[in-house]
Amino acid sequence: MGISVTHKKLKVELVGFRLSTPKHYKIDGVENIDIERYDHEIFSKYLSILLEQENVEIKKKIDNCSITLLDYSENEISSYAFGKLLVFKSGKRQRIVNEDDLTEGEFKNRDQGLKNEIHFVINKTTGVILVERDYEKIFKASLLNSFFYHNKNFIYDYVDEFNKLNYNKETKTSIEIHKNKLIYINPLPSQDLFDELEEFARIKRFKVTKKVEKKKNHGIDGCAKELEDILNKASNTSLGQNVVSIEYYMDERGKGLEMDSLKKMIQNIYQSHYYEDFIITGTNIDNDLKTLTKDNITKRFEFKIPVDIDGNYVDICILFDKLLFLIQEYIEEHFDLDDYYSDKVRNLIVNP
Incomplete structure (x- = not known):
């Protein structure tokens, strides 16, 4: 007879946003700007370029909170892409204390922080993104926004090529990305x-x-x-x-x-x-x-997940399944995907 193991369940909190990648365009002599649109190609390219850099080189620090990108992956078949961020808080030398008997351990130096790896999922059509909230509650929209802004120079060559490909000298038709308006983070x-x-x-x-x-x-x-x-x-x-x-x-x-x-x-x-x-x-x-x-x-989602004796997820696949379920449920309730598929500008865009 087998032994049944019951794992403790930990509450997981997600924060939700919708990304947008603004485009300035001139079509049939009419100039306009679409700030709310989302084109996944630039987000995907941006993160792929960042992964080619050293983690420490793209790290962004605000006050005592730091963030960097660890991983990003997607495929052409799925409507979703996944990634992983590292966030931590430093700035103060603190001694570690044992919760059972209050005995003191080693010091955490002021230039050190506790490692928090957090996962995210993004819908490639709408730009809706759910991000796992870290245990110390360090992650927030302003930190991610600063990370994007801090590293925007890495994608300038791509932007220049995009703008060049999407300008027609004969018809004066153009679709343009502005370097200071790459990615907006919008609350749900x-x-x-x-x-x-x-x-x-x-x-x-x-x-x-x-x-x-x-x-x-x-x-x-x-x-x-x-x-x-x-x-x-x-x-x-x-x-x-x-x-x-x-x-x-x-x-x-x-x-x-x-x-x-x-x-x-x-x-x-x-x-x-x-x-x-x-x-x-x-x-x-x-x-x-x-x-x-x-x-x-900020819009939040919560659920519970089994963890082991050290507080780590028993099965990371449970987390990803829940991420997909919640983001799909939210999109089906709040978005009309037909509006995205019938986007005329999207059909005119030429990606490098």
């Missing part, structure tokens, strides 16, 4: 945000930040329509080399911002990609301070 629409907003009894401050390309006033005008109300009413607008930061405060009498219109505006901004970050500060019905940012209301 999350009911969590709407629930969180309803808990605000009063909003005292709302700040939204948007990256711009040049230090010129037209950078503000280039902000999305969702930001127009803020631009008209903002009490403070600052323009830097790369960032427009707009803040909207409660008035001097202490009256909170008009709630209904502000909540609607925040929802519109959150579901768009026309911002880098935002922060909402106010009080709840108990008059306690409440703060929301882009990272703490």
Whole structure:
């Protein structure tokens, strides 16, 4: 008679985003920009090029948090691609403590961190991506965004070749990638945000930040329509080399911002990609301070998975099966794939 082994189950958390790869194009004499579109070829090429570099060379560090790419794979048959990232946190010398008897062990030096390998899956049609959240909760959208931006020079040759191939001198037709707009990370629409907003009894401050390309006033005008109300009413607008930061405060009498219109505006901004970050500060019905940012209301998925005595997955295939199930379920519920397959611009693109 065999012995049955029961494994402890660990809660796994995923964060979800949708990537976009903007294209500027001129077709039949009409110029336009499609910021929301996703073309998997550039993402795939970008990560393949990064894998040709040393891990340490493409590593990006923000404050004490670091990220680099370890692996990426796909095939022509599957609609999905998989990858693996490394994230860790350093900056402080700490002694390791045994949880059972509180005896002290060796030190973790300030330039060292705990190794967190996290997996992700991306849909090659929509750009929806689910990323495994690490045990220390280091990974967040801003860290991944900085990683992409930090390494963009590695794909400049590809971009130049793409732009050259997709320009017709005779018809003046063109499809162009801008080097400063390679990949955008957009939050998935999350009911969590709407629930969180309803808990605000009063909003005292709302700040939204948007990256711009040049230090010129037209950078503000280039902000999305969702930001127009803020631009008209903002009490403070600052323009830097790369960032427009707009803040909207409660008035001097202490009256909170008009709630209904502000909540609607925040929802519109959150579901768009026309911002880098935002922060909402106010009080709840108990008059306690409440703060929301882009990272703490990111769309999340949770499930449990068997782990061994050391906390490692018993079978990594269970993780991948769950990743595929959740991303497929989300796409079927929220996306109409016919819109992607009937994309006229996609049929005109020539990839290097």
